[in-house]
Amino acid sequence: MTSSAHEGAQGPHHASGAAPVALEAIGIVKRFPGVLANDDVNFDIQTGEVHTLLGENGAGKSTLASMLCGLYQPDAGRILRNGVPIELPSPRAGLQHGIAMVHQHFRLVDRFTVAENVVLGSRDLSFKLNRRELNDAVAAVADTYGLPVDPTATVGDLSVGQRQRVEIVKALYQGAEILLLDEPTAVLVPAEVEKLFENVHAMTQTGKSVVFISHKLGEVARISDRVTVLRNGCVTGHVASKGQADAKELARLMVGRDIDLAAQRASHPIGHEVLQIRDVNLTMNGVNVLSNISFNVHEGEMVGIAGVAGNGQRELADVIAGLLSPTSGTISIGGAMSTDRGPIAARELGLAYVPEDRLGVGLVPSMSILDNLLLTRDRNIVVDRASVMPEATRLIDEFEIKANGPEHMARKLSGGNAQKVLLARELSGGRTATKLLVVCSPTRGLDVGAIETVRRLLDDARSAGQAILLISEDLDEIMSLADRVLVIYRGAIVHETPGETASLEKVGAAMAGLTQGSA
Ligand SMILES: Nc1ncnc2c1ncn2[C@@H]1O[C@H](COP(=O)(O)OP(=O)(O)O)[C@@H](O)[C@H]1O
Ligand SMILES: [Mg+2]
Incomplete structure (x- = not known):
């Protein structure tokens, strides 16, 4: 375990030349019924830094942040602001100390405007402002940090990324000096993530501190000045990062074992064509959703389709799946x-399909995990239930599915766990007849440990000669797994490159529609 600098400290520590400690939590303990969510956690944040809380789902990140903003009360431990012990009985008290949290699930009122939402709950002068002054004041705060929001827009009309900006503007408007961002990138597309990182940078430049919460190693390594890793409620390490933490080391601290997410390509020569798509067009409601799509996927080959969501990839998958x-x-x-x-x-022709919409198309919510696992097998469900029970138990274990056993209802699973059941079914080899695997965003929302498992299973399927079509917005994933990368933009394939030599810049530009000519 890496030790933190302040162990045994009784008050503020002033290492000479170091930035002042804006907020410090010492020995924080928080219990929920049956769970020790935070176990003697030490955490501190300096003025003007990005300090990341990294950990898998359930590690205790949101719980810690909720105590730092006054939403939850610790069972034990102390919180110091600028070296002075403080009490945080409520989020309002948190705000009075300049601490605000942007929750994973936003707390905005849909039918109010952006400006109304921003001032909602502020008891300062805002109520004395007329609408124009209010809009101007909100726009001024937003502009300072490069956060593009329209104060007059109705929140219900905004995208998820825009709502998140409103939450951040609200925190800043209320005078937050320390912003706790709980998994802010979980709901964003790659371009929005870049924008958010710019905003975070602008905030720290003006002396704000940001606690960035995430379980995504790549982005954590990039954005953080320091990283504190949580596992099962305990701090497993503090890592000084300055934008270049070692992702492998972070993964080990986070998961508790070595994790291998290195690039994997086909190790066997590819075989015959399995999937053949010829001049496919799809028009829906008068709109061209797919335009002249032609490509093949061969035995033992993984083809990746990169693209920003909404460019036809979902429909392409549905067309292939019939x-x-x-x-x-x-x-x-x-x-x-x-x-x-x-x-x-x-x-029947050998397709296995992991759709984007796990619970709508993939799983039957009203059925158990076991029955969902059996759903696509070519055998009789009634006869096979008992015999498949041990395998179901093994899959639950192997995929680290959080459930009370094989009889757990699919609809009671969290999103990430529902996804794991679906992947377990489609990748587990229960269907020996699989020739073609079409997977959409297979690791989205999964823990690193599970991501490694899924990638290994995809690689195994490829080695076993299956043809794989990987459709994902996660460009890193496509670049490190696919033997061939195709980029889809406005329903057309606009770029093709071998995975081995693919250029992130070129693929990214093609995704944004910036390619000259056509493929
Ligand atoms: N309000 C709550 N009531 C009961 N248990 C909770 C509550 N909030 C979190 N937990 C539990 O505490 C643990 C840590 O959760 P959380 O802090 O949300 O993790 P993370 O944000 O790292 O995913 C989990 O086991 C979770 O189920
Ligand atoms: Mg959380």
């Missing part, structure tokens, strides 16, 4: 035509 019929063009799986034959025929 859930949508193309307006024109053909699709064949394993040499047999599957166009217009529906999802069951596609499965």
Whole structure:
């Protein structure tokens, strides 16, 4: 365990030349029924820094942040502000000490305007301002940190990324000096993440401190001045990072074992064509969703489709899976035509499919994990239940699915765990007939440990000769796994490159529609 600098300290510590400690938590303990959510946690934040709280789901990050902002009360421990012990009986008290948290689930009123939401709950002068002054005041705060928001917009009309900005503007408007951002990137697309990082930088430049909460190693390594890692409620390490923490070391502290997320490519020569897409067009409600799509995926090959969400990749997957019929063009799986034959025929031809919409299309919410695992097998469910029970238990264990056993209802699973059940079913080899695996964002929302498992299973499937189509917004994932990368933009394939030599810049530019000419 890496030790923190302030162990045994009774008050503020002033290492000569170091920035002042703005907020310090010492020996924080928090219990929930049956869970020790924070176990003797030490954490401090200096003025003008980004200090990340890193940990897997359930590690205790939100709990700690909730105590630092006054939402929860610790069972034991002390909190000091600028070296002075403080009490934080409520979020209002937190605000009075300049501490505000942007929660994972936003707390905005949909039918109010941005400006109204921002001043909601402020008991200062805002109520004396007329609407114009109010809008100007909110816009002024937003501009200072480069946060583009329209004060007059109705919050209900805003995207998730825009709502998050409103929450941040609100915290700043209320005078926050220390901002706790709870998994802010979880709801953002890559371009929005970049923008958020710029905003965070602008905030720290003016002396604000940011507690950044995340479980995504890549971004943590980039944005953090320091990282504190939590596992099962305990601090497993403090790492000084300055924007270049060692992701492998962070992963080890976070998961408790070595994690290998290195690039993996096909180690066997590729074989015959399994998936053949020829000139596929799809028009929905008069809009061209897919335009002249043609490509193949071979045995033992993984092809990645990169693209910003909403550029047709979801529909492309549904067309291959037989859930949508193309307006024109053909699709064949394993040499047999599957166009217009529906999802069951596609499965019979050897397709396994992990859709974007896990609970809508992938799992039956009202069924148990066990029955969901059996759903796509070509055997009789009633006969096989008992015999598959040990395998279901093993899969729950292997995929680290948090559930009370195989009879746990799918609808009671958290999003990440529902995803794991679906992946377990489609990747577990229960279907030996799988020739083609179509997976959409397979690791989104998963813990690092589970991400490693999923990547290994995909690699195993590839080595076993399955053809894999990986559709993901996670460019890092595509770049490190796919043998070939295709970029989809406005329904067309606009760029193609071998994964090995793919350039992040070129692929990123193609995703943004900045390619000259066409593929
Ligand atoms: N309000 C609560 N009531 C009961 N248990 C909770 C509550 N909040 C969190 N927990 C539990 O405390 C542990 C830590 O949760 P949390 O702080 O939300 O983790 P993280 O934010 O790192 O994902 C988990 O086991 C979680 O189930
Ligand atoms: Mg959390």
